[in-house]
Amino acid sequence: MRSLRKTLLLVVLVSVVVVLAVLHSWPTRGYSTVDVWQRRGPLIERHLEERLTESDHQLSSIPIRIRDSVASLLSRNSCVCEGDSGRINLPFAQLLFPRVSAHPLHTAFRPSELDELKSRRAHEYHSFQKRSQTPADVLIVAEANSPLQYPTQGVEVRPLKTIIIPGLALHDIPRDHYIVNFTATLGSLNVAAEVEGVRVKGDGENHMTISSPALNSLNRQLQFVTYTNTLFHPSTADTVQFETEKHQASFVIKIRHGTTPKLYNTGSKQEYNVSALVTVATKTFLRYDKLQDLIDSIRRYYPTVTIVIADDSQNPKTISGPYIEHYIMPFGKGWFAGRNLAVSQVTTKYVLWVDDDFIFTASTKLEKLVDVLERTTLDLVGGAVREATGYTATYRQTISIEPGEEEGDCLHMRRGFHHVIEGFPNCVVTDGVINFFLARTDKVQQVGFDPRLARVAHLEFFIDGLGSLHVGSCDDVIVNHATKIRLPWVSQSESDKTYAKFRYPPASSDATQTKNGLLYFKNRFQCLTRN
Numbered sequence: 001m002r003s004l005r006k007t008l009l010l011v012v013l014v015s016v017v018v019v020l021a022v023l024h025s026w027p028t029r030g031y032s033t034v035d036v037w038q039r040r041g042p043l044i045e046r047h048l049e050e051r052l053t054e055s056d057h058q059l060s061s062i063p064i065r066i067r068d069s070v071a072s073l074l075s076r077n078s079c080v081c082e083g084d085s086g087r088i089n090l091p092f093a094q095l096l097f098p099r100v101s102a103h104p105l106h107t108a109f110r111p112s113e114l115d116e117l118k119s120r121r122a123h124e125y126h127s128f129q130k131r132s133q134t135p136a137d138v139l140i141v142a143e144a145n146s147p148l149q150y151p152t153q154g155v156e157v158r159p160l161k162t163i164i165i166p167g168l169a170l171h172d173i174p175r176d177h178y179i180v181n182f183t184a185t186l187g188s189l190n191v192a193a194e195v196e197g198v199r200v201k202g203d204g205e206n207h208m209t210i211s212s213p214a215l216n217s218l219n220r221q222l223q224f225v226t227y228t229n230t231l232f233h234p235s236t237a238d239t240v241q242f243e244t245e246k247h248q249a250s251f252v253i254k255i256r257h258g259t260t261p262k263l264y265n266t267g268s269k270q271e272y273n274v275s276a277l278v279t280v281a282t283k284t285f286l287r288y289d290k291l292q293d294l295i296d297s298i299r300r301y302y303p304t305v306t307i308v309i310a311d312d313s314q315n316p317k318t319i320s321g322p323y324i325e326h327y328i329m330p331f332g333k334g335w336f337a338g339r340n341l342a343v344s345q346v347t348t349k350y351v352l353w354v355d356d357d358f359i360f361t362a363s364t365k366l367e368k369l370v371d372v373l374e375r376t377t378l379d380l381v382g383g384a385v386r387e388a389t390g391y392t393a394t395y396r397q398t399i400s401i402e403p404g405e406e407e408g409d410c411l412h413m414r415r416g417f418h419h420v421i422e423g424f425p426n427c428v429v430t431d432g433v434i435n436f437f438l439a440r441t442d443k444v445q446q447v448g449f450d451p452r453l454a455r456v457a458h459l460e461f462f463i464d465g466l467g468s469l470h471v472g473s474c475d476d477v478i479v480n481h482a483t484k485i486r487l488p489w490v491s492q493s494e495s496d497k498t499y500a501k502f503r504y505p506p507a508s509s510d511a512t513q514t515k516n517g518l519l520y521f522k523n524r525f526q527c528l529t530r531n
């Protein structure tokens, strides 16, 4: 016993000594603080501004004539939302001549809280801008007749790694002595090889001078200039100053990790195996009879495709069967929360979104939608939904955002699309589609469905995804909508009544206010127009 204790004590002592020794000898690496906001250095800013305004002064006296037709296309700094005035009061007028309506969004808030809210929104927007911009976004102008040759774009380094800066050279009139300077801020400069007759000063630092009496030797040396990123701060960029007497240039080196791909192994078959490629996701609330019809119809055509169901009913029923995953959520969590949950559980390359009252038919050819996504760069492609009346809808929407000033931007949504997709005559490119779409799983997960949108919401997902989701729509892949038309002699079931209460709240309700409030604050819009 005693010897065991002794040994233990000895082991503890030795480890303490070892730890102390290690701590002591640990390289005292200079942990510099990184300005994660990534301001452009005052030096660079000054250079850029001086050069832009200098030429402005000289040229501003030359008269110009503005070409209105073109000038009016340049976006003004301040946008407005205007609806169509003058209404044609005809039956089906809205269907035949869709009229644009305009909606201010600040009305989602009480006038008393609006001022404070505006300043909070401005504050958040300011930090968003800082987060989303890097020096790589700064305008850099290559001057006429600069003897400096340098890369204008496409130089990239992984964090803390080294590269050779390509394309550097000096072209100059004959001189006795040639000298160039480099200045970097997030890394150091060096040379990977030495050239005889060339003097290098400041190598390994962020300001390096290279000089030589012979231009050829200097240019040879410039082929070996390296850049090492020393401050770890990925997804930014370093603006390197490159100068010789009377001439300056700046170029950008992007600092970033490579993008880690997320690939799905989809098997080696020539034909698309929908079960291996697609998961059907839906959200249900109370309507178990409709859901069962949907599942039965899917099974008729795709017996082994996985179906993920998010369910926030009050008294959830069991839904079981092969290839079914049923996720129970707290009661009434809502529409987008359910979509989020369902999509988060998908492990296939693609996810097909359907509503729980849809019915698959022989026209619901998922292979066609898979084909579009496999053969184009689109991320999401919508199909068509056929109503019991025979009317099919694709609900194509274009979305555009006009920049505004402090009041926020203007959001414009219009029915329609941008252009037909070559090779797919039934498909178009647009910005928003109906509740029946196939999408790349990882892209949908990235955009996400804002769980605050509990009741009426759909296009909000496409607004959040504008800029990152490429959206298409095909009208030859059709799913049926279980009848919405209630026949007067069939009484509505209890569950249908409760469903209607939650799903279709009156327009002036909290749900609409929440939606407008999110557009106003989260997306920083002042108003929206739509038809």
Ligand SMILES: *[C@@H]1O[C@H](CO)[C@@H](O)[C@H](O)[C@H]1NC(C)=O
Binding pocket: 179, 180, 181, 207, 209, 243, 244, 245, 246
């Ligand atoms: C290069 O840098 C050195 C040291 O900072 C400076 O003395 C010199 O004037 C610079 N030369 C040019 C051409 O910018």
Ligand SMILES: *[C@@H]1O[C@H](CO)[C@@H](O)[C@H](O)[C@H]1NC(C)=O
Binding pocket: 269, 273, 274, 275, 276, 304
């Ligand atoms: C299709 O994929 C499923 C799931 O990965 C697999 O079980 C099935 O064998 C595949 N079918 C064919 C015809 O390859």
